[in-house]
Amino acid sequence: MTGGSAKGRVAGKRVAVIGAGSVGPGWGNGKAAAVLFAREGGHVLAVDRDLAAAEETAAIIRDEGGSAQVLAVDLTAEGAAATVRDTAAERLGGLDILHFNIGISTRGGVEDTPMADWRRVFEVNLDSAFVLTQTLLPLVEADGGGALVFVSTLAAQRNGPYPYVAYEASKAALCRLSRSIAVEYAARGVRSNTVVPGLIDTPHVLAHVDKGPDVEAIRSGRAAMVPMKRQGTGWDVANAAVFLASDAAGFITGVDLRVDGGMALLMGNASA
Ligand SMILES: NC(=O)c1ccc[n+]([C@@H]2O[C@H](COP(=O)([O-])OP(=O)(O)OC[C@H]3O[C@@H](n4cnc5c(N)ncnc54)[C@H](O)[C@@H]3O)[C@@H](O)[C@H]2O)c1
Incomplete structure (x- = not known):
């Protein structure tokens, strides 16, 4: 490994970011997280099914003097999780942090969501998270523990203006999976949030x-729905993820941390 900083919130930690590229120009959540983990001293394995997108993120990290490796793999493919594990072991020498960012959605409610869409959404959003966790946790645990961070969505807790039933259900289950891991591994040095x-x-x-x-009308319409009157950015999400993965959150596990500018407070049942 080359690059990386001895300073930072995750200095010296080995971090796999799953979905480290972006589907378009600009800063997505996964791309911002990969870059921020590196800025905070982490050695990043940028995993993405899109090699060019992962390489773009890794190039940004290296240009800033950070440490980045690239792995192109579709997490829904057979054996993908084992490939991530083996690559982390070979190129990073182990793993301390797993940041699971991938997620897809198909619009539709109960009546108009084909079973094939339901299965595909669950395959990406939930099944791949479970297989990855099951496959990587022995590596994380063997190195003295670490932290998992899963990217869910407010749609897991609240209904928005349009139905996304498969997305909502799969992301709610992802939060629940994280809490199950949190309890099972709490005494074993692994936190999950x-x-x-x-x-x-x-x-x-x-x-x-x-x-x-x-x-621009889409952007301003979305911003108007948020109490802070702006949308969040990939950096807002990345900052929360780095905090949860860092030792500063060492007594925090099983938490679902909203990064929503207060939006859930307008949507009822503020305690949940
Ligand atoms: N943008 C929002 O408003 C918002 C809100 C709530 C939650 N989220 C969540 O944020 C996450 C996505 O954020 P983003 O901005 O990084 O999105 P993105 O769509 O840009 O995805 C990041 C990367 O994930 C990769 N990817 C997708 N499926 C993959 C697979 N099966 N295997 C490997 N790589 C795969 C893509 O190639 C892409 O480069 C999702 O989990 C989504 O549910 C987004």
């Missing part, structure tokens, strides 16, 4: 919404 983003201005959103003629 989720970040729960609200409306975040990322290339992912523009790639998945019906853009219509005016992208």
